[in-house]
């Protein structure tokens with residue numbers, strides 16, 4: 001089956017009508033309309049109303065639509081959920097998520113709203129944003145708190161704010177937190193989405209950060225500008241050399257009947273179960289990205 005990729009989540013402030021109409025032309029895997037920090041306090045309600053109308057009227061096609069609501073402990077969070085879910089929103093990002101209880105509170109609210117509006121109970125899925133030291137420590141419990149949680153994201157700006165440190169380009173201050181979020185997402189079987197990179201003009205630094213987060217286990221990146229989308233897709237989409245090598249490995253493994261155990265050598269390299277699994281994953285990512293693979297069924 002074709003895997004749904006979430007390589008990119010393009011943030012768009014929901015108080016900007018233009019973004020509501022045009023953001024899908026940049027073809028991110030996901031758009032995330034923001035009601036939280038990108039929206040001034042005195043525009044929160046108007047932005048929510050605007051987003052509700054957009055959700056009812058606009059077809060975003062293949063692009064998966066998320067909204068970042070305000071935290072439930074604010075004056076806006078609960079009303080965000082009460083307005084957006086009946087308008088058809090199926091994906092929420094819960095910011096500043098710090099505990100299993102934060103997820104359970106949202107789960108209870110969502111269930112009540114789904115029941116009241118004849119929406120299938122459990123159909124609204126949640127991405128929990130881990131952006132404080134407490135959230136990092138609790139990220140496994142958060143990721144496992146409800147079947148609604150399909151991904152967790154890391155938020156470095158609030159994380160460094162809470163920790164009282166600077167966010168540097170080298171990112172040493174983030175390493176443990178990032179790794180913890182990625183490992184716990186993996187244990188829980190959910191996607192891990194890495195944090196935004198604010199220096200829009202620094203393409204080289206952005207690429208370095210995306211590659212490093214991918215190698216820590218993140219399956220995608222939050223973006224703040226359309227120019228970042230294609231760069232992330234390139235990094236997360238296998239190139240033709242990797243695809244050809246993977247096909248060769250899988251075919252050789254099948255011919256030698258070692259898919260359940262055993263080793264062979266292909267082009268001087270040892271091939272065994274983990275190597276075969278990695279080759280299959282590369283093909284899965286390629287197919288998910290829309291690349292046609294001939295000959296090998298995965």
Ligand SMILES: CC(=O)SCCNC(=O)CCNC(=O)[C@H](O)C(C)(C)COP(=O)(O)OP(=O)(O)OC[C@H]1O[C@@H](n2cnc3c(N)ncnc32)[C@H](O)[C@@H]1OP(=O)(O)O
Nearest residue numbers: 010011012013018019022023034037038157196224225226
């Ligand atoms: C720490 C956090 O919480 S991060 C998450 C919250 N932050 C956000 O949501 C911010 C998202 N990003 C933005 O709002 C903007 O990109 C900004 C403010 C950073 C820069 O905006 P601009 O100065 O307008 O960028 P720029 O002039 O390069 O834009 C180029 C084009 O891309 C569009 N564009 C820019 N950013 C976005 C975006 N995030 N989504 C969709 N379209 C966008 C612009 O409208 C413009 O379109 P045009 O060519 O048709 O005029």
Ligand SMILES: O=C([O-])CC(=O)C(=O)O
Nearest residue numbers: 154155156157158195196
């Ligand atoms: O989730 C993100 O990357 C953006 C964010 O809110 C943060 O960094 O605090």
Ligand SMILES: [Mg+2]
Nearest residue numbers: 131155157158
């Ligand atoms: Mg934040």
